[in-house]
Each structure stands twice: as C-alpha cells, then as structure tokens.
Amino acid sequence: MDYKYHDHVIIGCSECEHPLQFGVLLSGSTIDEYGGKVGEGYTCISGSVIQRQMSLKIPQTRRVGVDIHMDSNLLKTFFPTADGEILPQLRLLAKGDDWQTLVYPEITPTIQGVVQQIINCPYHGVTKRMYLQAKVLELMTLQLTPILAHQEGLQPSPRLKSQTIARIQNGDFKGLGFGLGLFYVGTRAGDLDNSFELPDYLRTDAAIYYRRDALKAAINIRNLFDTEYYSSSGGLRTFVRTGAPFTIIGSISWEF
Numbered sequence: 001m002d003y004k005y006h007d008h009v010i011i012g013c014s015e016c017e018h019p020l021q022f023g024v025l026l027s028g029s030t031i032d033e034y035g036g037k038v039g040e041g042y043t044c045i046s047g048s049v050i051q052r053q054m055s056l057k058i059p060q061t062r063r064v065g066v067d068i069h070m071d072s073n074l075l076k077t078f079f080p081t082a083d084g085e086i087l088p089q090l091r092l093l094a095k096g097d098d099w100q101t102l103v104y105p106e107i108t109p110t111i112q113g114v115v116q117q118i119i120n121c122p123y124h125g126v127t128k129r130m131y132l133q134a135k136v137l138e139l140m141t142l143q144l145t146p147i148l149a150h151q152e153g154l155q156p157s158p159r160l161k162s163q164t165i166a167r168i169q170n171g172d173f174k175g176l177g178f179g180l181g182l183f184y185v186g187t188r189a190g191d192l193d194n195s196f197e198l199p200d201y202l203r204t205d206a207a208i209y210y211r212r213d214a215l216k217a218a219i220n221i222r223n224l225f226d227t228e229y230y231s232s233s234g235g236l237r238t239f240v241r242t243g244a245p246f247t248i249i250g251s252i253s254w255e256f
Contacts, residue, residue: 002119004062011056018051018100020072020093022140024107024115028063030056036102039065043111043143047093047101048072066115068136078137079144089148105146114139126208134204134224141184141202175212181205190233190240201229203243214255222247 005028022045029039033055038044048071072094075086086094092101118135121128183203190196204225209218226246233240 001067002062002064005058005060008060009058011058013051013054013056015053016051018046018048019069020048020075021046021070022068022143023065024111024139024143025063025065026112026115027065028059028061030058032056032102036104038104039063041107042104043107045093045103045105045143045147047095047103049095049098049100051100064119066118066139068139078140087148090144103147105143108142111139111142114142130206130208134206138202138204145184145186145200176210177208179207179209181207185229190237191235196237198230198233198240201227201243203227203229215253216255217252218250220249220251222249 022043023038024043025039027039029037031037036044072086075090075094076084079087079090081087093103095101114135118132118139121131121135123131181204183205184200186200187197190198203223204227206221206224207218208221209216223244223246227243229243231241231243
C-alpha cells in the first residue's frame with residue numbers, strides 16, 4: 001500500500017467476520033479505540049473470525065506498508081504440529097466463533113527490510129510469485145516469533161513445513177512447478193556451559209522443476225537471499241561455522 005490521507009480520519013468498523021491479517025506500516029499509523037496502534041514502532045497481527053465493533057483513528061499522513069489477508073487454516077500449512085494441526089501457541093489467532101485476538105509486535109529493522117523488499121520486488125512472472133511467497137512467509141515468521149518465544153512453556157521458534165509446492169497443471173507449461181522452503185532456527189547455546197549463543201536465522205531455499213513423461217529437470221537454489229548465518233559451533237567459540245552461501249544445483253534425468 002502507498003497512499004495519502006489529506007485530513008485526519010475516523011473510520012467506524014462494524015462487527016463482522018475477519019480473516020487472519022498481518023500488517024506493517026513503514027509510514028503512517030492507525031490507532032483503534034482500545035489503544036492498539038499499528039505504525040510508529042508497532043506491527044499488527046489480527047486473528048481470524050469475529051471482529052469487534054470499533055473506531056479507527058488515522059492521522060493526515062502518507063501510509064506506506066503491506067497488509068496481508070489470508071485464511072487462518074494456512075497456519076496448519078506453514079506452522080504445523082507433528083500431526084498437521086495449528087501449533088498450540090497460534091490457536092489464539094483462529095478461535096472459531098470467538099472474538100478475534102489482536103497482537104501488536106514491535107517492528108524491527110529486519111521486518112522493515114523485508115517489507116521494503118516486498119514493496120520493491122524487482123522480478124516479474126513466476127519469479128515474482130516465488131519471491132513474494134517467500135517474503136510473505138518470512139514476514140509472518142518474523143512477526144510471530146516473539147509470540148512463540150516469549151510465552152512461558154512454549155517453543156522458542158515456529159516450525160515450518162519444509163516446502164510449499166505449486167505446479168502449473170494445464171497448458172503448454174504442464175509439469176512445470178516450483179517449491180519454497182523456509183528454515184528457521186532460533187537462538188541456541190554455543191557450548192555446554194552456555195558461555196555464548198549462536199543467533200537465530202531464517203534461510204530460504206527454492207526449486208524450479210519440470211516433469212514430463214520420462215523427463216525430469218530441476219534447479220535447486222539454497223540460501224536464495226544469500227543470508228549470512230552461523231550453522232553450528234562444534235561446542236567451541238573458536239570453531240563457529242558459517243552457513244553455505246547462495247548456491248545453485250542443476251539436475252536432469254530420463255527414466256527408461
């Protein structure tokens with residue numbers, strides 16, 4: 001989003017069904033009548049189902065950011081338990097017939113950077129779709145991680161399915177598909193004495209493949225955005241290993 005209000009505005013919202021929403025403003029702000037604020041240091045996660053009646057105050061300003069709406073069932077896809085259900089920590093965002101939950105995580109430089117990358121996406125076509133899917137998942141993970149990390153007794157990081165797959169099923173490109181994999185690792189001890197920590201990281205992998213009859217071809221991309229991270233330490237401060245950089249591996253095969 002990128003637009004400007006030329007006057008101060010108060011918007012009345014009636015009670016209604018509402019999808020799961022992730023919102024970040026780089027410029028501008030919104031304040032609801034209950035004191036919740038988006039912008040000026042805070043992002044917003046709105047749970048799905050029933051939104052309360054409320055009024056929103058929007059000052060005269062330019063608003064720049066992203067606003068993502070989705071079905072809450074997608075939490076099962078991106079943040080599943082071992083049996084494929086929504087993580088218990090995130091069920092407050094999909095309450096059935098109850099009032100929606102509103103959460104206002106603080107914005108971070110990393111979140112700001114991802115939003116800028118979404119707004120300024122340099123790609124087109126299928127590549128753009130892959131890029132934006134990866135960046136939306138990255139933004140969701142960054143906004144949800146504090147919820148998971150700071151609740152007592154909960155897991156410190158979200159668990160993402162290894163890949164989200166899409167394939168073109170019809171037309172000349174039948175058999176063409178792509179996959180995205182997000183791998184998040186939380187902060188962890190670097191040695192048994194807990195004398196230092198390895199920072200958390202989020203790595204994005206991708207794949208483009210073509211399958212038609214006996215022909216199989218694929219391009220696998222590891223660390224799509226060339227993220228610098230530390231994969232392990234071997235238990236020693238002097239033996240910290242950096243993760244692999246941006247890497248492309250191609251393959252082709254023919255089945256007889």
